Amino acid sequence: MTEQHKEHNLIKAAVLVLLPIFFFLAAVCVGRYSVSAGDVCKSFWTAAFGTDLGVNDQVFSVVMNLRVPRALQGLLVGASLAVSGACFQSLFRNPLVSSGMLGVSNGAGFGAALSILLFNSMTMTAVFSFGFGTLAVVLAYLTGKVSGGTPTITLVLGGTIIQSIFSALLSLLKYIADPYSQLPAITFWLMGSLASTKSEELLFSAIPMVVGIIGMILFRWRLNVLSMGDREARTLGLNVGLNKGIVIGLATLATAGAVCVSGVIGWVGLVVPHMCRMVIGSDNKWLIPASISIGACFMVFVDTICRTITGAEIPLGIVTAIVGGPFFIYLLKKTKGKNW
Amino acid sequence: MALIEVKNAAFSYDGKRMVFQDIDFQVEQGEIFCVIGPNGCGKSTLIDCLLGLNQLKAGEILLGGRPLRQLKPRELAEEMAYVPQGHKTTFAFTVLDIVTMGRTYAARMFAPPGDEEKRIARSALEQVGLAGFEEREYTKLSGGELQLVLIARAIAQRSRLLVMDEPTAHLDFTHELNVMEIIASLTRDQGISIIMATHFLNQAYYLENVGVPTRVALIKDGSFVQVGPPSQVLSQENLEQSFNIITEIIESGTGERKYILPLRNKR
Numbered sequence A: 001m002t003e004q005h006k007e008h009n010l011i012k013a014a015v016l017v018l019l020p021i022f023f024f025l026a027a028v029c030v031g032r033y034s035v036s037a038g039d040v041c042k043s044f045w046t047a048a049f050g051t052d053l054g055v056n057d058q059v060f061s062v063v064m065n066l067r068v069p070r071a072l073q074g075l076l077v078g079a080s081l082a083v084s085g086a087c088f089q090s091l092f093r094n095p096l097v098s099s100g101m102l103g104v105s106n107g108a109g110f111g112a113a114l115s116i117l118l119f120n121s122m123t124m125t126a127v128f129s130f131g132f133g134t135l136a137v138v139l140a141y142l143t144g145k146v147s148g149g150t151p152t153i154t155l156v157l158g159g160t161i162i163q164s165i166f167s168a169l170l171s172l173l174k175y176i177a178d179p180y181s182q183l184p185a186i187t188f189w190l191m192g193s194l195a196s197t198k199s200e201e202l203l204f205s206a207i208p209m210v211v212g213i214i215g216m217i218l219f220r221w222r223l224n225v226l227s228m229g230d231r232e233a234r235t236l237g238l239n240v241g242l243n244k245g246i247v248i249g250l251a252t253l254a255t256a257g258a259v260c261v262s263g264v265i266g267w268v269g270l271v272v273p274h275m276c277r278m279v280i281g282s283d284n285k286w287l288i289p290a291s292i293s294i295g296a297c298f299m300v301f302v303d304t305i306c307r308t309i310t311g312a313e314i315p316l317g318i319v320t321a322i323v324g325g326p327f328f329i330y331l332l333k334k335t336k337g338k339n340w
Numbered sequence B: 001m002a003l004i005e006v007k008n009a010a011f012s013y014d015g016k017r018m019v020f021q022d023i024d025f026q027v028e029q030g031e032i033f034c035v036i037g038p039n040g041c042g043k044s045t046l047i048d049c050l051l052g053l054n055q056l057k058a059g060e061i062l063l064g065g066r067p068l069r070q071l072k073p074r075e076l077a078e079e080m081a082y083v084p085q086g087h088k089t090t091f092a093f094t095v096l097d098i099v100t101m102g103r104t105y106a107a108r109m110f111a112p113p114g115d116e117e118k119r120i121a122r123s124a125l126e127q128v129g130l131a132g133f134e135e136r137e138y139t140k141l142s143g144g145e146l147q148l149v150l151i152a153r154a155i156a157q158r159s160r161l162l163v164m165d166e167p168t169a170h171l172d173f174t175h176e177l178n179v180m181e182i183i184a185s186l187t188r189d190q191g192i193s194i195i196m197a198t199h200f201l202n203q204a205y206y207l208e209n210v211g212v213p214t215r216v217a218l219i220k221d222g223s224f225v226q227v228g229p230p231s232q233v234l235s236q237e238n239l240e241q242s243f244n245i246i247t248e249i250i251e252s253g254t255g256e257r258k259y260i261l262p263l264r265n266k267r
Helices: A003-029 A037-049 A057-091 A104-118 A122-144 A152-176 A182-191 A199-218 A220-226 A230-235 A240-262 A268-280 A284-308 A316-335 B043-050 B073-079 B095-106 B115-127 B143-156 B173-190 B201-209 B236-243
Strands: B004-011 B020-027 B032-036 B058-063 B080-083 B161-165 B193-198 B214-220 B223-228 B245-252 B257-265
Touching: A003 A037, A003 A057, A003 A284, A037 A057, A057 A199, A057 A220, A057 A240, A057 A268, A057 A284, A104 A122, A104 A152, A104 A182, A104 A240, A122 A152, A122 A199, A122 A240, A152 A182, A182 A316, A199 A220, A199 A240, A199 A284, A220 A230, A220 A240, A220 A284, A220 B095, A230 A240, A230 B073, A230 B080, A268 A284, A268 A316, A284 A316, B004 B043, B020 B043, B020 B223, B032 B043, B032 B173, B032 B201, B043 B161, B043 B193, B073 B080, B073 B095, B080 B143, B095 B115, B095 B143, B115 B143, B143 B161, B143 B173, B173 B193, B173 B201, B193 B201, B201 B214, B201 B257, B214 B236, B223 B236, B236 B245
Parallel strands: B032 B193, B032 B214, B080 B161, B161 B193
Antiparallel strands: B004 B020, B004 B058, B214 B223, B245 B257
């Protein structure tokens, strides 16, 4: 590798690391109650080392209790959805696949609705949606498993079938839900939001997200080989069944972790990987880190719009497409659809 | 010791109709073994069994003296590389990315291939005459270039045995000849053994003509009709029997080059 190449890669890596940090800090400053960058840094210092630098208590509370958990959540959720989408697109060799391909979103939606009907507790909703999201993927995987292998086509079909079963079950729950209290709760949950982020839920959901993201980073080069198809991946020396299973498991952990606290957020897991592909190329060695970074930035940016643009919160699922769509079109025109 | 040894192999998809049976052969270091037969005779299924993608119903395959079914995928890839026929990827990898995938079995658990693996991939590209193609998008290559990239990927595996499935399908004359020259030089200059499924009869003659140790196995209905040097096996009688065609074997110039001229179908 030439020196110029190395330098180029270093710049790429630096941008991918610094960009989410910038978006994170910006998101913490911006809001209906504006906080200066200096006060944000002082608050961090106080929280980390306990020395009081004279930050107003109210400011400290807004930064550390409200904005930081929410921005962290945004980073993790965006990164998880985007990177899982990128993984599934490679794994299924299909650019139209998103992080919800194997039914995780539909399963999670059903779990959340069930919990809203039964308990009316945010924590139980997170637990239920995580559980049912994971269950849906396991069912899809078992459906797609035929005669010892998991061919792509049967996996995709399995995912589609499980998706439709859970969406039918969800409709059933909506139908029997109380139309004045429970139905709106279900509907809002399904539109996605980071508004109710609390520290304990953040911790609960961060574990699967972080495990999934790190795992996918470690497997990124194998994804290239897996995207050659089962036959070739095998003759190139990969244990295809095992690697496929692990990647599906990691993507499911990350997506279920994201969906269970943020609700169903479409679009990110489908389109962010394509945006990255247009700019950085198809090699998963770069595509996976780029999806993590850009997915995180995008989600924090969109969430900031959601909570600042009007007096009331706008659901995330609405804004992702409205903001992301034009940006995608811009990229498409600018790069002329290269790298496909 | 033979590189690969196939003993009494038989295979069936449904357990009733045999795709092939009683297949017996071995391939030595530094020779080309052509499996020739009409479409649907079981060539590709046999190739899949050699690659360990299909499990035999009877008999066994030994690779480097060890039973194939006991080898892990990475051990298999170290011993044997595969060149598929006709190929598309969904995403636009660069040529260098594709060729570097030949080093998959050598990569450590989580580490992407390093500079050394890239160097091996570059030298493989040079060998097939594609130096300078490293950063080209794989999806925008011509059919001939695509095939060369896949051969380069197999070369990058640095295994002693290459398995090729119709390496010149869909290629024009120039690229066909180019691929055949590369195949001949791999065996002659580097001692790599090649198993090649093909239905282009003249390719076996070509290899024999240029002086590469070549044997041919002619398949009909899932069994070998005959195994031996091309000029012996690809005779008018054998071709009439397995392909159901009437041919003429013509000799060029001084008589050391032979070609098969298909004349007509046997009614």
